[in-house]
Amino acid sequence: MxxxxxxxxxxxxxxxxxxxxxxxxxxxxxxxxxxxxxxxxxxxxxxxxxxxxxxxxxxxxxxxxxxxxxxxxxxxxxxxxxxxxxxxxxxxxxxxxxxxxxxxxxxxxxxxxxxxxxxxxxxxxxxxxxxxxxxxxxxxxxxxxxxxxxxxxxxxxxxxxxxxxxxAAFTAYGAVSRAGADLSGRSVAVVAVGGVGSSVLQFARHLGADPLIAVDVDDAKLEAARALGATVTVNSRSTDAREAVLEATGGAGVEVALEVLGRPETVELGLSLLREGGQLVLVGIAAGAATADLPITQVVRRGLTVTGSYGxxxxxxxxxxxxxxxxxxxxxxxxxxxxxxxxxxxxxxxxxxxxxxxxxxxxxxx
Incomplete structure (x- = not known):
């Protein structure tokens, strides 16, 4: 063969x-x-x-x-x-x-x-x-x-x-499950909408997430994300992503952010998008021993949760x-x-x- x-x-x-x-x-x-x-x-x-x-x-x-x-x-x-x-x-x-x-x-x-x-x-x-x-x-x-x-x-x-x-779908399904079975009416952001990220969008849309926000640096990927159900798209290269997410959520931030690339900067961005009591689900595999900065006091005071999801x-x-x-x-x-x-x-x-x-x-x- x-x-x-x-x-x-x-x-x-x-x-x-x-x-x-x-x-x-x-x-x-x-x-x-x-x-x-x-x-x-x-x-x-x-x-x-x-x-x-x-x-x-x-x-x-x-x-x-x-x-x-x-x-x-x-x-x-x-x-x-x-x-x-x-x-x-x-x-x-x-x-x-x-x-x-x-x-x-x-x-x-x-x-x-x-x-x-x-x-x-x-x-x-x-x-x-x-x-x-x-x-x-x-x-x-x-x-x-x-x-x-x-x-x-x-x-x-x-x-x-x-x-x-x-x-792609299997990993996305696992990540959405980590965020809780009921996403109906909950605000969700997906950071990086490539193969797995765009799959997360499909499942989150099916479960009724609203608003459903796609964040990426590629306008073509964001256009495709909108076709898959994203109600808001944000180019984090040309726009302050946190400000755009705050605007889309009435100043609160999202209840769930899913990071699907595995880079320190996108992990840190995902955490910054959360509202009080929000959850960050990490899906992307990082290169080598890459680490991200975690604002400890902010995580503690705001009651944030960080969850890993592998498949x-x-x-x-x-x-x-x-x-x-x-x-x-x-x-x-x-x-x-x-x-x-x-x-x-x-x-x-x-x-x-x-x-x-x-x-x-x-x-x-x-």
Missing amino acids: RAVVWNGPGTPMTVEEVPVPRPLAGEALVRVAATGVCHTDLHVIKGEVAFPAPGVLGHEISGHVETLGDGVTGLAVGDRVVGAFIMPCGTCRQCAAGRDDMCEPFFEQNRLRGNLFDGTSRLARADGSRLSMYSMGGFAEYAVVPVTGLTRLPEGLPLEESAVLGC ARTRQDLPEVVRLAAEGAFDVRRAVTRRFPLEEAPAAYDLLDAGAIQGRSIVTMG
Whole structure:
């Protein structure tokens, strides 16, 4: 099969012919239709997030089940599926408590070592040398995925575009859930409206947030945000964002701000937009050990809350994300703004790094 191999920071990614992997017990081999292009992969590519090279990136996929490993129930060969980037083991202390998003073996084995739960990778080069897997290693024509990370895709949803349900929508749903299930009539600001941020807008709009404020530095992204439901847009490069948010909220500030980029300046901006008792949900992954300044007395006196949100609870939330998409609460067609063939995956990340992609782009295998 063809796979895009990342050889480490500062080196070009290459398209190679590698052996098709085989699923073991509790796993499925998925014939990949499409994989989303995400900023988290970009952090790995640039060496801003530690991960062992060489490897195959790509962590949100859609496709068809090709073969099943031993002991798999609930899925059949030929099923249309989407895969979430958090692939929970299902049995650790956190998974048993319903916190798939905190699965200990996933973070220890996959995120730190590029393995699946048995401590080995399913991927190798043609010469037999090992390739790390970032989640399922979706930038390839086939991917092995633990079935705990998969859910069926209804026929009414388009196969390729639905790849974004496994990270962009999944992460957005988790972030909105952290802010509370009832956003109806609550003031919400989304800081940075790229692939995940624009997905947050869709869910917040569906839940009735008002006003729903999009903050970014790119007018084209802000125009797209308005089409996705933002009632107010603010260019923080040309406008004092705090003043604009105060004006939109009658001088109070927002009840909930969601920061979706992971930069110190946008985290600090998000905190500054809150009203008394407000909540900041941090969603964006930062480069390296980046930190943001926290005005301690202001947080204490004003009763502010800062919450981290890494994805969602896969077994519970991924089926719900798919259900909401099928009902029209999340429009996968509108979320996907650009497509690239597999050979152009490296160019897609160059454009993402340059801020030249609105919404979410996907890499297709056809």
